Amino acid sequence: MDLATIELIQELARSGSIRQTAELSGMSPTAVTRQLDKLEHAFGTPLVERTPRGVRLTAAGEVVVARSHNVARELSMTRQMIDELKGLRRGHVSVHVNGAAISSILAPAISEFSGLHPQISIEVVVSSAQAALDAVATGQTDLAVTMFAPVDARVVIRFRMPVRHEPILSPEHPLAAREELSISDLVGCRLALPNRSFGVRRQFDARLRAQGYEPSEAAFTTSSLELQKDLARRGSAVLILPQMTVQREIDNGDLVMRPFTPQSRIETLLDLSHSLTRHQSFAARQLLEFLERFLDRHHG
Incomplete structure (x- = not known):
């Protein structure tokens, strides 16, 4: 199984479509099917099954895709090492x-x-x-x-x-008049935060509990930085982010940062x-x- 075949089966697993795999690989659907048939013949078992929506991996196909991922990286690494020996950058x-x-x-x-x-x-x-x-x-x-x-x-x-996460908000937000903010200042505010699989959300919840508050759902739960920034610019939410992630918006006057008080700091x-x-x-x-x-x- 060469690198081109590995890349083909990996793409087929990602897209679930022979037609899309063909387009991305610069091949015809017939050529992709032929390569797949050869691969299935080599392993002696079906690797995909046809469905009304395309194709999906069989159990054997999942094994091949999982194992071939590391093979692809090793082959790519080997090629880069050879290029390095040849002086290619x-x-x-x-x-x-x-x-x-x-x-x-x-x-x-x-x-x-x-x-x-x-x-x-x-x-x-x-x-x-x-x-x-x-x-x-x-x-x-x-x-x-x-x-x-x-x-x-x-x-x-x-x-x-070290990185500090601080409250980020619109300059028109009522809390923007403060020089610094505490966790208790944010209780009852509309916040835009990622879900609790993110460390900053877990730390924020821990700070709430330490000050006697029970964590509740944020007004907006999203890991999209662009959506968070847009909500803050509109005055709809307060964010908790490193200042450097919104420095351009701060420089443009669209957002402001108000630091946490020492007792409320979220650091990592x-x-x-x-x-x-x-x-x-x-x-x-x-x-x-x-x-x-x-x-x-x-x-x-």
Whole structure:
């Protein structure tokens, strides 16, 4: 099974459609079906079953897709290592981040890096902090940038910085007149927060309980940073975010930050990490070193 066949079965698993797989792979549906038939013949069992809506994996197909993912990464890594030996400066790097807030922090860094290294492609995957660390440790991704992450001996912390989450709101909001805010000030306010799988929400709930309040549902529950910012700009909600994720809106006068009082602070660490044992490709090393310098320069 070569890399092209692995990529084909992976795409078929993602899309559930022979036609869509054909379009994305630059092949005809007949060619995709022929490749699938060859793969099923090689394994001696059906890998997909046809449904009115397309195709879905059989149990055997799920095994092949799961196992072939690591094979694809190893083949891609091998190709990058050979390119490196040949003096070629190209490749692909994958980064797992937990939460949209980190994505917004990374956006200017990745944009600048891409201008310096146009031959390196970058994939950014948003997941939970634990899933990001698992992906790094098992070789499913090259780097992780996380907040509210547990200690994990399988990874190396390359860069770390403290991050505070503060109330973010419209300059027209009544609380914007305050110099600082406490957790109790936000009780009864309409908030836009991510769900409780996110560390910031769990910390906010813990602060509420510490001050004698029972956590309740937020007016808006969403992990979409853009939706949160839009609600805040309209005066419909107060957010709890790192200031750097909304610095552009603050500079434009659309939003303001009012710090928490010392007793109400929500603090965590932003970590840039990589695997303790796995080899780093040229592309991964370049991005790792660049992110370390960028974060230290702009936020350190």
